[in-house]
Amino acid sequence: MKKQAPYFEQVYEITRAIPYGRVSTYGAIADYLALGSARMVGWALRNALLWQDDIPAHRVVNRNGELTGRMHFDTPETMQALLESEGTRVENNQVVLFREKFWHPEALDHA
DNA sequence: GACCTGACGCCCC
DNA sequence: AGGGGCGCCAGGT
Numbered sequence: 001m002k003k004q005a006p007y008f009e010q011v012y013e014i015t016r017a018i019p020y021g022r023v024s025t026y027g028a029i030a031d032y033l034a035l036g037s038a039r040m041v042g043w044a045l046r047n048a049l050l051w052q053d054d055i056p057a058h059r060v061v062n063r064n065g066e067l068t069g070r071m072h073f074d075t076p077e078t079m080q081a082l083l084e085s086e087g088t089r090v091e092n093n094q095v096v097l098f099r100e101k102f103w104h105p106e107a108l109d110h111a
Numbered sequence: 112g113a114c115c116t117g118a119c120g121c122c123c124c
Numbered sequence: 125a126g127g128g129g130c131g132c133c134a135g136g137t
Contacts, residue, residue, distance in 0.1 A: 007134055026119055030132090037132040042118030044134090049118095062119065069118030079118095 004051065007036060011044035012052065014105050018059040021087050022103035023095055025063050032105035038063075046072050058082040065098030 004012075010033055018024050026038040036044075041060070048055040049072055058079045062068045067090065070079035080090045089096040 005135065030119085036134065038119040039117060039132060040119090040134065043116085044118090046118055057118085060118075067118090072118055 004047070007040070008044045008047050010035065011041055012048055012055050014108075015045065015048070015055050015057060015060060017105065017108060018056055018103055021101070023059045023061055023065070023083075023088060023098070023101050024103050024105065025061060027063050028102075028104050029060065032108075042069060045069065049073065056082075059088075061095055061098075065095035065102075067093050067095070 011029060014029050014032060015024075026041040029041045030036055030038040045055070045057045045060055046069070048057050057069070058073070060069070067079050067083075070076050070093070073079045073082075080093075083090050083095070088101060095101055
């Protein structure tokens with residue numbers, strides 16, 4: 001098992017903090033870290049799937065609430081299945097009531 | 112140390 | 125509504 005790059009670990013930490021039943025976005029995470037870019041968050045999460053199994057990577061979607069990363073799971077339906085198993089409904093490849101489910105990492109500062 | 116690659120986001124037709 | 129261009133920037137070669 002290879003040692004993870006520091007940047008990846010920071011992304012993992014934020015992702016683990018996403019509450020059950022909520023979702024966040026690539027942009028929000030990149031924003032909060034003030035490091036890297038939205039694009040790199042996705043890259044890091046792909047790594048997370050390969051190396052870690054304790055990261056709720058399915059809770060990260062793009063800014064429209066779309067499951068753009070679903071093809072990186074075991075099967076293209078896995079991401080949606082995981083979300084629905086925790087009460088997050090998905091229709092037409094998009095999180096239903098995305099705006100209400102959205103969680104921004106800055107909530108960590110408040111807490 | 113240059114070059115390539117990305118689970119994005121934004122702007123422009 | 126849909127498609128293309130480009131900035132983004134850490135890590136792996």
